[in-house]
Every structure is written in structure tokens, then in C-alpha cells.
Amino acid sequence: MGSTRLTISLCIVLLLGGVTVVPVAVTAQQDRVTITATIVDQDGRAVGSGVGVTATWDGGSVSETTASSGQVLLDVPEGANVSIQVDDDRYIRNIPYTVEDASTESVEVPVAQSATAEITVRNTDNATVEGARVFLYRGSEIVTNQRTGADGTVATGAIEAGAYQLGIQKAGYYTTRSRVAIAGQASLNRTIEEGEVLLTVSVADDTLEPPADLNASVRIPAVGTLQTGADGQTGTQVAVNTNYDLVVTADGYQEATRTVRVGESDTTVNVSTARVDEINVDAQNQSIIDQPVRMDITDEYGEPVTGATVTSGGEQVGTTDDAGVVRVTPESTGRVTYTIDDGDTTETVTIEVFAPNELQGTATPAASPTPSATASPAAAETTAGDGPGFTPLTVVAAVAALSLVAYRRR
Incomplete structure (x- = not known):
């Protein structure tokens, strides 16, 4: 039950036979309420005793341990938004359980068995790939978003055991997605493949009506410099899933720049410029x-x-x-x-x-x-x-x- 505690300190001063009462300090503590949280596993069973639980809110926190019933009593400020997290080697939540506008109430907090995953990324030559971005997610819940190190590996840390989507991305490689099951200390290996697509650049002066195709130079750093033909177009093979910065120049025209994202299919980009x-x-x-x-x-x-x-x-x-x-x-x-x-x-x-x-x-x-x-x-x-x-x-x-x-x- 919540209670209000009011502490009043009084100073009584005797002066010339009179009595003066002076209040020195008045301190009021916010009303408290108790949340009864029952921690249950993936099968809905109470987890038993000894599981650490921490409740946090704006400006404070409290930690308790479950009883044999799997319950824990959390004394929190009334009306606060409270996040409940499990701090235990056996059980975990990827995302804290939230109680809004806290009152004296009972809640059931689901947890899952704790697990870890080590994911190694290799290319088609079986060499590890550094700098690949690895996503491990379930719905909108992302539990890992890391880049592989020199050994081509990322480690998740403790996460909920269960089914996840695994996505791997790197410039120059096709993106891979797969379903994986994580339990215990999982070790996963994935292979990604390099690829190229055609990038076509079309340059025109669209100030004119109809637009005029331009004979222009198109510089693509790390790729080279291309020259458009009479139709204002040029093209080259480029790596998939890569951003390219284009610099377009033509006699009598302003320099034009464009950043284009090339995915996994042929891409055409239109670049417009105007006369100087x-x-x-x-x-x-x-x-x-x-x-x-x-x-x-x-x-x-x-x-x-x-x-x-x-x-x-x-x-x-x-x-x-x-x-x-x-x-x-x-x-x-x-x-x-x-x-x-x-x-x-x-x-x-x-x-x-x-x-x-x-x-x-x-x-x-x-x-x-x-x-x-x-x-x-x-x-x-x-x-x-x-x-x-x-x-x-x-x-x-x-x-x-x-x-x-x-x-x-x-």
C-alpha cells in the first residue's frame, strides 16, 4: 500500500519569556505503490526463486530477487513509467517490460532462456569477410546490428533463445537473409557472393524544351571517367549494393554531382545540368x-x-x-x-x-x-x-x- 510521509522539523526558541515556533524544513515524499511482478518462462511457468529483477524509472531504480513463486515486489513511485528487466544468467528479455502510469497492480513478465550466437561471414572463396553488416532481428526488434571484424565474425552477447531473421549486407555483395534458431551457444556460418550490375548515366539540359542530350564526361571515383554519346548516355558495370558519387562536366555547362545507390539490378540515373x-x-x-x-x-x-x-x-x-x-x-x-x-x-x-x-x-x-x-x-x-x-x-x-x-x- 502506498503511504505519504510528512516530516516536519520544528525549532522552538524562547525569547524574553515568549515562545516563537519557527518551521525549519518541510519534506514530502511522493506516494509509493507496489507492483507485484510474476516472472514466467516461454511456457508460461513461474521461474522460481533467485532470479534478479530490476525496475527503473525517471530518477530512480530498485532491485529485488524472486521468491519461489517467481514473484517479486517492486516499490515504485505512483504514476511513474517503469521498465522491468531481468538480470540473470539463465533468463533474459531482449526488450524491458514496461508498466505505464504505475499503480498497485500485478503484472506477468515473460522471459526466455538466455543464449548467445557467434556469426562468421565468408566469401565464395571461403575467405572471411571484414566489414560485413550483420543484423539479427525478430519483427521490428533488432538484437544485433554489428560489422564483422578482421576475422569475419560478430558475437551477439546474451539474447533470448528462439527464432530470428539473419541479414548480412556489404557493398559489392548480394544481400543474404535467412531464418535461424538460436539456443545455447550457437555458432553460425554464412557465405555472401560478389556481384555486378549495369549503371547507365543519362546527361541532359532540361532547361530546354524538349531537353537536350549532352556530350559530357562522367567521372566515377574508383571506377573511371566515361564519355556520353550523341544520345547523352554512357554506362559501365559496377558493384552491387554500393553508393557511387558521380561528377558530370560538359563544355559551357555547370558541373553537376549526384550520389546514386546501386542495388542488385541494372540502374539508370538521369543527371540534369544547365549552362554556365x-x-x-x-x-x-x-x-x-x-x-x-x-x-x-x-x-x-x-x-x-x-x-x-x-x-x-x-x-x-x-x-x-x-x-x-x-x-x-x-x-x-x-x-x-x-x-x-x-x-x-x-x-x-x-x-x-x-x-x-x-x-x-x-x-x-x-x-x-x-x-x-x-x-x-x-x-x-x-x-x-x-x-x-x-x-x-x-x-x-x-x-x-x-x-x-x-x-x-x-
């Missing part, structure tokens, strides 16, 4: 000061780059519109450089800027004499020297006739 980020600028390379210059900005796929900022001399002078177009107006002569930045990539373009009265590589002509009052209009418009005269209008016309140079810079 670019800004391409279409603009004339000569202009006259204060005259607008149109720039057409496109990306690596020829699509308009919208919202890109254009700067010159560190100052923003424009932003591309929805068609990827921006117009800038040079405000000084000479070589003027513009930088286009879309947030990911930058590109520069340089324009040669002239004053209205000059041409690249041509001296500025001498000024015409002022015409007399009797001179004819035709004579007044003629300059001295050989050839036609130069005026701002003729210069503008001449520059406008220059070929517009379009270039792309990646």
Missing part, C-alpha cells in the same frame, strides 16, 4: 555624347535579362526592362565602360564616345569664313579646301552611318 551563367550584351561600340545608346541584355539561353542594374563609374544609370533592354546616355567623351549586374553574374561593355564635331581618326576641319552680304547662299555654305564641308548635322549623319557592332561577351 552568362550575360550577353548587344550594343553599338561608338556613339556621340548625350545621345542614347540601346543595349539588349540576354542570358546564356538568349532570354531577356530583366531587372539587371547598369552602372558606370560606380553610379547606377539604368535598369533593364521586361524585354531585357536598357538605354544609357554617355555624358563624357572617350572610352566609357558600363557594368551589367543581374544579381548572379556581371558583364562589362565599353563604348567609344565622341563629341558632335569629331570623328574617330579624323582631324577637326577648319571653320568656314563668315560670308559677305553679297555672297550667294550656295557660296556661303562652301568651306575652304578640298572636299565637302563638315557641320554638326553632317557629322551626326556620318556617325549614324557607322556599322553597329554587336558582340557577345561571356
Whole structure:
């Protein structure tokens, strides 16, 4: 039965004929309940006396030994979640028995005969295999998950005797599964077989519609470097049950990486990549000061780059519109450089800027004499020297006739 124990310590102080009562400490202990646990074997029979049983909960534990009836009394906190485990050479539980929200109650705790297993893994040449993962399980209950050592062996320690599933895995080998019976000190031997399957790699640029197959290099560490054909595919034999890291490269394209898990059947992996980020600028390379210059900005796929900022001399002078177009107006002569930045990539373009009265590589002509009052209009418009005269209008016309140079810079 549970009980509440309350301890109160009092200090009585006599002061000037008066009595003062001062509480020094008050300690309350949580209510306790008793769980009566009967330990039974695989046939449902009580195990008898002398079997060690331990109950644990958050913040505490208690250990007792069974009586001849196979029963043990466990004094635990009321409402606690309690795990009951058997600590005995003859009997064992793989997973502790759990009592939730403990109260005064009776429970039956099944146990099994204790057993051990030693499992040795070999290849088809009868050589022991190091690093093989060995699973011994029953349903979702895994009692062993170990890797074999240099001798190809794992040991389970004490587990319940009975039937189990045994699984063995290792990269490069086929996985094996079998049913086994564990009793006493079991010794098991298993053989695993190496194997290969075909790994096919397909590389494409799926930004395009339809996707474009790419001529690419596919590097697989520990395997080699492969080259795709016109269909964008390549393939090779690889070990089963193995992870492979692929590195794909192609001219003008971003490097792509992929990790692929190859099982026990032929595997195809599709790798997508995209062109290296670019800004391409279409603009004339000569202009006259204060005259607008149109720039057409496109990306690596020829699509308009919208919202890109254009700067010159560190100052923003424009932003591309929805068609990827921006117009800038040079405000000084000479070589003027513009930088286009879309947030990911930058590109520069340089324009040669002239004053209205000059041409690249041509001296500025001498000024015409002022015409007399009797001179004819035709004579007044003629300059001295050989050839036609130069005026701002003729210069503008001449520059406008220059070929517009379009270039792309990646």
C-alpha cells in the first residue's frame, strides 16, 4: 500500500519569556505503490526463486530477487513509467517490460532462456569477410546490428533463445537473409557472393524544351571517367549494393554531382545540368555624347535579362526592362565602360564616345569664313579646301552611318 510521509522539523526558541515556533524544513515524499511482478518462462511457468529483477524509472531504480513463486515486489513511485528487466544468467528479455502510469497492480513478465550466437561471414572463396553488416532481428526488434571484424565474425552477447531473421549486407555483395534458431551457444556460418550490375548515366539540359542530350564526361571515383554519346548516355558495370558519387562536366555547362545507390539490378540515373551563367550584351561600340545608346541584355539561353542594374563609374544609370533592354546616355567623351549586374553574374561593355564635331581618326576641319552680304547662299555654305564641308548635322549623319557592332561577351 502506498503511504505519504510528512516530516516536519520544528525549532522552538524562547525569547524574553515568549515562545516563537519557527518551521525549519518541510519534506514530502511522493506516494509509493507496489507492483507485484510474476516472472514466467516461454511456457508460461513461474521461474522460481533467485532470479534478479530490476525496475527503473525517471530518477530512480530498485532491485529485488524472486521468491519461489517467481514473484517479486517492486516499490515504485505512483504514476511513474517503469521498465522491468531481468538480470540473470539463465533468463533474459531482449526488450524491458514496461508498466505505464504505475499503480498497485500485478503484472506477468515473460522471459526466455538466455543464449548467445557467434556469426562468421565468408566469401565464395571461403575467405572471411571484414566489414560485413550483420543484423539479427525478430519483427521490428533488432538484437544485433554489428560489422564483422578482421576475422569475419560478430558475437551477439546474451539474447533470448528462439527464432530470428539473419541479414548480412556489404557493398559489392548480394544481400543474404535467412531464418535461424538460436539456443545455447550457437555458432553460425554464412557465405555472401560478389556481384555486378549495369549503371547507365543519362546527361541532359532540361532547361530546354524538349531537353537536350549532352556530350559530357562522367567521372566515377574508383571506377573511371566515361564519355556520353550523341544520345547523352554512357554506362559501365559496377558493384552491387554500393553508393557511387558521380561528377558530370560538359563544355559551357555547370558541373553537376549526384550520389546514386546501386542495388542488385541494372540502374539508370538521369543527371540534369544547365549552362554556365552568362550575360550577353548587344550594343553599338561608338556613339556621340548625350545621345542614347540601346543595349539588349540576354542570358546564356538568349532570354531577356530583366531587372539587371547598369552602372558606370560606380553610379547606377539604368535598369533593364521586361524585354531585357536598357538605354544609357554617355555624358563624357572617350572610352566609357558600363557594368551589367543581374544579381548572379556581371558583364562589362565599353563604348567609344565622341563629341558632335569629331570623328574617330579624323582631324577637326577648319571653320568656314563668315560670308559677305553679297555672297550667294550656295557660296556661303562652301568651306575652304578640298572636299565637302563638315557641320554638326553632317557629322551626326556620318556617325549614324557607322556599322553597329554587336558582340557577345561571356
